[in-house]
Amino acid sequence: xxxxxxxxxxxxxxxxxxxxxxxxxxxxxxxxxxxxxxxxxxxxxxxxxxxxxxxxxxxxxxxxxxxxxxxxxxxxxxxxxxxxxxxxxxxxxxxxxxxxxxxxxxxxx
Amino acid sequence: xxxxxxxxxxxxxxxxxxxxxxxxxxxxxxxxxxxxxxxxxxxxxxxxxxxxxxxxxxxxxxxxxxxxxxxxxxxxxxxxxxxxxxxxxxxxxxxxxxxxxxxxxxxxxxxxxx
Numbered sequence: 137x138x139x140x141x142x143x144x145x146x147x148x149x150x151x152x153x154x155x156x157x158x159x160x161x162x163x164x165x166x167x168x169x170x171x172x173x174x175x176x177x178x179x180x181x182x183x184x185x186x187x188x189x190x191x192x193x194x195x196x197x198x199x200x201x202x203x204x205x206x207x208x209x210x211x212x213x214x215x216x217x218x219x220x221x222x223x224x225x226x227x228x229x230x231x232x233x234x235x236x237x238x239x240x241x242x243x244x245x
Numbered sequence: 246x247x248x249x250x251x252x253x254x255x256x257x258x259x260x261x262x263x264x265x266x267x268x269x270x271x272x273x274x275x276x277x278x279x280x281x282x283x284x285x286x287x288x289x290x291x292x293x294x295x296x297x298x299x300x301x302x303x304x305x306x307x308x309x310x311x312x313x314x315x316x317x318x319x320x321x322x323x324x325x326x327x328x329x330x331x332x333x334x335x336x337x338x339x340x341x342x343x344x345x346x347x348x349x350x351x352x353x354x355x356x357x358x359x
Contacts, residue, residue: 170346178353179350180338182349185346187345229344230343230344232290233338235288238287
């Protein structure tokens with residue numbers, strides 16, 4: 137399973153944008169980049185995924201480097217409810233999700 | 246669409262006792278996963294089912310853990326006998342066909358072994 141590297145923790149101010157980085161230098165051509173987040177006392181929830189192009193949805197944006205060796209999850213306006221552990225995961229279609237330690241995001245009011 | 250249901254929500258047992266967790270996936274989801282999440286760590290896959298067959302159980306401690314998915318719907322995960330290090334949250338997830346973004350997780354069962 138391809139590995140990802142994320143910072144252990146990050147801090148943001150409420151209502152400001154947050155950029156969560158992920159390095160994945162050994163990504164293969166068929167690996168999708170997934171982002172999940174886990175709020176306290178809940179199971180992980182899907183945020184966004186992409187293959188080669190940048191992606192936007194109602195929750196976030198995903199910016200993928202041209203060489204695909206890194207990506208950034210962008211929360212456009214962080215709220216207190218966005219405080220969670222964010223996981224960047226590489227997985228091919230139909231393959232299992234292998235979680236790392238993730239990034240703990242703290243949001244200050 | 247109903248989510249992935251898990252029960253019980255919490256369980257406290259003494260070491261060497263047995264315990265079972267139940268999972269009801271989203272209707273129609275063929276793939277079901279059990280994960281173990283120790284405090285401060287990311288979830289670790291224990292077992293993956295495709296319908297009622299096991300696809301991957303390489304990380305399941307088979308001397309004490311067992312899982313089944315009868316009729317390809319509900320699933321149970323059992324630990325017998327439990328050890329202190331089994332204290333963790335046990336998460337169930339399901340997927341229709343493994344498509345990206347198609348995994349849904351339950352809220353988990355928090356097990357404390359004393």
